[in-house]
Amino acid sequence: xxxxxxxxxxxxxxxxxxxxxxxxxxxxxxxxxxxxxxxxxxxxxxxxxxxxxxxxxxxxxxxxxxxxxxxxxxxxxxxxxxxxxxxxxxxxxxxxxxxxxxxxxxxxxxxxxxxxxxxxxxxxxxxxxxxxxxxxxxxxxxxxxxxxxxxxxxxxxxxxxxxxxxxxxx
Amino acid sequence: xxxxxxxxxxxxxxxxxxxxxxxxxxxxxxxxxxxxxxxxxxxxxxxxxxxxxxxxxxxxxxxxxxxxxxxxxxxxxxxxxxxxxxxxxxxxxxxxxxxxxxx
Numbered sequence: 001x002x003x004x005x006x007x008x009x010x011x012x013x014x015x016x017x018x019x020x021x022x023x024x025x026x027x028x029x030x031x032x033x034x035x036x037x038x039x040x041x042x043x044x045x046x047x048x049x050x051x052x053x054x055x056x057x058x059x060x061x062x063x064x065x066x067x068x069x070x071x072x073x074x075x076x077x078x079x080x081x082x083x084x085x086x087x088x089x090x091x092x093x094x095x096x097x098x099x100x101x102x103x104x105x106x107x108x109x110x111x112x113x114x115x116x117x118x119x120x121x122x123x124x125x126x127x128x129x130x131x132x133x134x135x136x137x138x139x140x141x142x143x144x145x146x147x148x149x150x151x152x153x154x155x156x157x158x159x160x161x162x163x164x165x166x167x168x169x170x
Numbered sequence: 171x172x173x174x175x176x177x178x179x180x181x182x183x184x185x186x187x188x189x190x191x192x193x194x195x196x197x198x199x200x201x202x203x204x205x206x207x208x209x210x211x212x213x214x215x216x217x218x219x220x221x222x223x224x225x226x227x228x229x230x231x232x233x234x235x236x237x238x239x240x241x242x243x244x245x246x247x248x249x250x251x252x253x254x255x256x257x258x259x260x261x262x263x264x265x266x267x268x269x270x271x272x273x
Contacts, residue, residue: 053230057230057232057233092236092237093236093237094236095240097242112234115234116200116233117232117233117234119232120231120232120234120235121229121230121231121232121234121235122229122230123227123228123229123230124227124228124229125226125227126224126225126226126227126228127226127247128221128226128245128246128247128248129226129227129243129244129245129246130185130243130244130245130246132243132244133241133242133243134240134241134242134243135235135239135240135241135242136235136236136239136240137234137235137236138198138233138234138235138236139234140200168236
């Protein structure tokens with residue numbers, strides 16, 4: 001994406017003041033910029049063949065998504081947790097809190113095993129961020145929710161079952 | 171143009187709690203319209219959150235994030251007056267930039 005495509009900032013934001021900030025951000029949020037940022041963290045390298053983030057997000061199974069992310073077999077993540085309802089009444093909005101207490105966690109990936117496309121999110125953490133995120137997701141049906149964290153180059157995972165009363169994807 | 175992202179960042183005892191809500195339909199691509207035609211996917215795919223113009227969180231989202239995405243997290247290096255900004259890009263190439271001060 002070229003810088004020109006980023007258009008006008010919000011009306012209430014002073015353009016001159018924001019330009020230098022946006023330049024810093026454009027380096028990261030442009031399509032290739034984000035991929036570059038993630039790739040530079042070694043996400044798509046490692047022992048597996050590097051694939052683009054799109055491949056992972058288009059994967060139709062948990063295994064394929066993990067493979068596309070270059071994540072082999074994650075170790076058990078004892079210091080990680082997923083806070084989620086046991087039963088979600090409305091699958092369109094399932095609140096999850098994803099947490100890793102593993103020292104120097106720099107990446108988290110969230111997968112919803114029985115969604116049409118299991119990979120839901122990938123987060124890359126920089127200095128100053130606590131490695132905990134609360135977000136809402138759509139779950140098609142009752143399923144395992146899998147959180148993968150990377151700490152010091154190694155992958156760990158934790159899994160939790162969430163039942164869904166009314167499916168939220170369609 | 172998209173509605174602004176609402177951002178609330180409150181500093182207390184060295185930690186800044188950040189809550190934000192983006193405004194976006196977040197169409198997963200799985201729904202069909204009344205005539206049975208699939209509604210194309212359209213959702214925020216990339217989010218960069220920065221503190222004083224330095225990225226602290228970079229997110230890549232798939233189609234499973236809920237409508238009007240809510241996000242909550244904590245920062246340990248922010249202080250009152252610092253600028254917290256959110257920039258997102260969606261699958262149609264549209265984007266949005268908003269910022270707020272840590273209070």
